[in-house]
Amino acid sequence: MAEQITFAIAALGTVSFAIGVVFFKDAFRAAVSLIGTLLSVALLFIVLMAPFVAAIQVIVYASAIVVLFLFVIAYLGERDEVSGPDRLDPLAVFGWLALFGVGAFGTIAVLTSQFGPDSTPTTTQIGAPTSIGNAFLDQHIIAFEATSLILLVAAVGAVLLAKRAVQLEGGR
């Protein structure tokens, strides 16, 4: 019973904060609404017995990444979203088609398919840091190394981007 109630709260929070992210005019409010979504998703992870991923979600996602967003929003200052005619408006119908296609196909596929083993154990250790670390280093070592490479490339790329932007303004 507790699981259903927690799931309901988390799902409600996820969807309503996500609606805020999509529809708030103010960039700052949209970013703060994203924190709500990410924390609700972390709650879902706890219900799914993945406490380690939930902790990483709160520490990395809801804190570090959102702080980056807020920092850039504060740096760029208050500015209204561009309004007026959109060059891509004639093509909007295809976007809606894709959205409804994905929604309808996904819903039908989920509701009509039978998946998974008959029963899942009620107590399990898959969410423990030990088992995640073992899975990372035993089975997914290439993904692990690729991850570190991605982070390195991102850091170098960010430095180069910033350096070029400064050079364009005449600095070093």
Next chain:
Amino acid sequence: MIVPMSAYLILSIVLLGLGMLGVMRRRSPLLLLLSVELMLNAGNIALIGFSRMWDDPSGQVFALVVMVVAAAEVVIGLGLVVAVFRSRMNLDVDEMSSMTG
């Protein structure tokens, strides 16, 4: 699992749809990135749900990799936003067409 897996998948579809809607609606690249985060989280919910269903930690490993990719994407994306802002002062994704062939 007391809550059926299909509930998690439906929630994931809803979140993905909201993210797609945001990518379509928003014209500021900053808010576009926020919507992309929503879509990545929709994927993560499905991954963790399947991990629980099969009682296998691989899904959680995938979710962690997705988080790293999201972090890298945000760093590069925000770097681009700031670089474009400094050189052009106008934040509209439709205006950024200098790389069209």
